[in-house]
Amino acid sequence: xxxxxxxxxxxxxxxxxxxxxxxxxxxxxxxxxxxxxxxxxxxxxxxxxxxxxxxxxxxxxxxxxxxxxxxxxxxxxxxxxxxxxxxxxxxxxxxxxxxxxxxxxxxxxxxxxxxxxxxxxxxxxxxxxxxxxxxxx
Numbered sequence: 001x002x003x004x005x006x007x008x009x010x011x012x013x014x015x016x017x018x019x020x021x022x023x024x025x026x027x028x029x030x031x032x033x034x035x036x037x038x039x040x041x042x043x044x045x046x047x048x049x050x051x052x053x054x055x056x057x058x059x060x061x062x063x064x065x066x067x068x069x070x071x072x073x074x075x076x077x078x079x080x081x082x083x084x085x086x087x088x089x090x091x092x093x094x095x096x097x098x099x100x101x102x103x104x105x106x107x108x109x110x111x112x113x114x115x116x117x118x119x120x121x122x123x124x125x126x127x128x129x130x131x132x133x134x135x136x137x
Contacts, residue, residue, distance in 0.1 A: 003070070003072045003077065003110075003115070004070045004072065006114060006115050007068075007070045007072075007077060007079055007108060007115050008068050008070070010029055010108070010114070010115050010116070010117070011065060011068060011079065011081055011104075012065070013025055013029055014026065014029045014117070014120075015063040015065045015083070017029070018061060018063055019060070019061050019062055019063055021054065021055075023050065023054060026049075027046060027049050027050040028113075028116075029116060029117055030046050030049055030116055030117045030118075030120075031046065031109055031111060031116045031117065031118045032045065032046045033045060033046075033118065034046055034049065034116070034117055034118050034119060034120070035118075035119045035120075036048075036049050036052075036117075036119070036120050036121075037119075037120070037121040037122065038122050039122065039124055055087075058089075058090045058091050058092065059087065059088065059089050059090070060087075060088045060091050061085060061086060061087050061088065062085070062086040062088070063083055063084070063085045063086075064083065064084045064085075065081050065082065065083050065104075066081065066082055067081060067082040068080075068081045069081070074110075075109060075110040076107065076108065076109060076110075077107070077108040077109075077110075077115065078105075078106070078107055078108070079104075079105070079106045079107075079108060080103055080104065080105050080106070081103060081104055082101070082102070082103045083101065083102060083103060083104060083122075084099060084100075084101045085099065085100050085101070086098075086099050087099070087100075097129060098127065098128060098129030098130055099127065099128050099129065100124050100126065100127040100128075101124070101125055101126050101127070102122065102123045102124040102125040102126070103122075103123050103125070104120055104121065104122050104123070105120075105121050105123065106118075106119060106120045106121070107119045
């Protein structure tokens with residue numbers, strides 16, 4: 001149960017770091033050789049993950065995660081969790097937003113620093129609104 005609690009805490013840190021724009025904590029949830037697959041790109045190392053583009057202000061987000069599943073096998077694990085992500089394009093105009101829902105699948109490895117993601121893949125099942133708003137001309 002301690003491993004499951006530690007993995008859930010890592011998932012929470014992952015989600016919270018996205019919403020708080022804490023790239024250092026986000027990057028720290030991964031192993032050095034991790035892979036990350038997102039709708040806008042794939043990243044093949046902790047260095048690439050650290051350097052990936054982030055949403056510019058005033059854009060913000062709110063990620064709800066739940067329905068966690070963890071399967072631990074020694075120093076390796078598999079996890080899956082659901083996500084509903086809300087992307088607000090301007091904090092002053094919260095009615096202009098988009099949402100997406102789906103799940104993350106991850107493999108994890110126990111390291112000296114604790115559990116870390118060795119691969120993460122986001123699967124979007126639905127969305128509403130334009131995830132990236134068009135610029136006005």
